[in-house]
Amino acid sequence: MGKSSLDVRGLYKNELIDYLAQLGEKSFRGKQIFCWVQARVVQDWSEMTNLSNTLQDKLSQNLRFSPLKLILERVSCDGTRKYLLELEDGKRIESVLLFHGGAISKKRTTLCISTQVGCPMGCEFCATGKMGFVRNLTAGEIVGQVLDLTYLRKKEDQQFKINNLVYMGMGEPLLNLPEVLKSIRILNHEEGQKIGIRRITVSTCGLVPQIESLAEENIDIVLAVSLHAPNDKLRNEIMPVNKQYPLGKLINSCRRYIEKTGRRVTFEYALVKGFNDNMEQVVELSTLLRGIKANINVIPINTVSDGAFNKPSSEKIKKFVVALREKGLDVVIREEKGSDIEAACGQLAGSIM
Ligand code: SF4
Known part of the structure; x- marks a missing residue:
């Protein structure tokens, strides 16, 4: 052999x-x-x-056994760590480790992992999208991010464990669905890392056929859909995927997903100053999501260095969220972490410099 x-x-x-x-x-x-x-x-x-x-x-x-090569680690003032990792073929990806709550030793951890080198989806606000697509990661490379960063952290803290996993790093996870699903099943395995299935979130920019496929998989992960705009006109401006799968189709597929799986869907809404943060959008959003079992994460956007998007003022963010709650939606403001080291949403670009 x-x-x-x-x-x-x-x-x-x-x-x-x-x-x-x-x-x-x-x-x-x-x-x-x-x-x-x-x-x-x-x-x-x-x-x-x-x-x-x-x-x-x-x-x-x-058999191949090739740990990812750590090229660089950056630590944010809030404790968030961003890792630049090199794959066997020399391509580079990024993973981000976040800590939440409690004293240092009791903090819960979330690892944000990549599923592709680059990404073909071209979302306007995203540094990865500007790189274009290079290739899909294998299940071993996706799992490897968890294993290698656990190994690294265990040198400092023997008890270290990743509690939550989010497939929100570089790439569109649903374009690499077979390898993503395999990695999830390996990482959830009771004789492996045992990461709770409900503590695993997979994000998508809104690929309708793949959402339908995922619904058939009988896997209890959290599906997070990047919405970012409440109408097609605005969404077309920032997410090219919307031209292929406009909001009507996307929301219908989410309804079918919820019906089939019995799970809530999380909608991500990056809040951008002067773009989607007005009361008009509150009304549109609440109309769009009426009657859907959903959580809404409002994420005040992080500025990508060459981007044209800015974060609204704290007052504006609060007002937006309060108005959505008054409309009966379940909304949280997602804590922003690691923006000083470009480790936050939309800031990963495989260069880390
Ligand atoms: S936001 Fe996600 S789907 Fe959009 S370009 Fe960036 S990595 Fe790709």
Whole structure:
């Protein structure tokens, strides 16, 4: 058997067991390896101390095991950490680690991960969108962001664990749905990282056929739809996807998703000064989302260095949110983190400099 293109970090436990059988090994070895890789986050075959040297050699010749290379880490004044990571082919992605509430040792953690190198969707406010599309990540590369950053943080804090996972980094996750779903199922596995399925959020800019496909998957993740505007005219200006899937189609697909899964949908609304932050938009938004089981995250936009969008004043943000609540919508202002290191929404561009 020649050197495989199979990445050990992107395999289900059962796939590993089957592969080990093909190599003439006992099935329990597959389970041991899954645990070393996914739960104990080792970085090399030689760290799997209950495997013989001969088996370690055999595995290294047959499976790929390539931790992502950390190129740079930036720490925000609010504790948010942004990582520039290099893939095996030299392409670069970014992941962002956020801490919430409590004393340092008790903080909950959220990791925002990438699913593509670049992105083809071209949203106007997004630095990744300006890069264009390079390629999809594999399940192993998506899982690898969680494993490698856990390994890194554990050097400082043995108890470190990622509690929440958001597929909101570089790329449109639903354009890479099979690998995204595989990564979710691996990271949720009880013998791996055990990240709670309801603590995993997958975002989309609004791809209708893929939302329909996701609804068929019977997977209890949180679906977050980037809305950002309450009418087609405004949304067309900032999100090219709206020309293909205008709001009427998008909202109908969200209704079907809710009906099929029984889950609420989260709508993300980036609030931009003078663009979508007026009372007129409050009325449109409440009409658009009337009767839908939804949470709305209002995110005061972070300025992308060459962008033309600005953040509304705190007063304006508060007024907008209060007015939406008065219309009966469930709204939260999403805490803005890491904007000083360009780690916030729409600021990832794979350069980190
Ligand atoms: S916001 Fe998301 S979907 Fe839009 S260009 Fe950026 S990464 Fe792509």
